[in-house]
Amino acid sequence: MKANVGGIDRILRIVLGLVLIGLTLTGTIGVWGWIGVVPLATGAISWCPLYPMIGLNTCAKK
Numbered sequence: 001m002k003a004n005v006g007g008i009d010r011i012l013r014i015v016l017g018l019v020l021i022g023l024t025l026t027g028t029i030g031v032w033g034w035i036g037v038v039p040l041a042t043g044a045i046s047w048c049p050l051y052p053m054i055g056l057n058t059c060a061k062k
Contacts, residue, residue, distance in 0.1 A: 013043030
């Protein structure tokens with residue numbers, strides 16, 4: 001897997017994932033908040049399986 005999530009995209013994914021999971025744990029939102037695991041994981045590993053399908057890459061060119 002080649003990294004395709006970079007910089008700001010990665011930070012936003014991690015923050016969004018943590019916020020959704022946090023809101024779920026506090027009971028503010030329902031069970032659907034566990035979907036926050038997806039952006040958290042894709043941000044943590046810097047790879048999104050959807051990006052190659054749509055031809056997107058936010059990682060800096062090397």
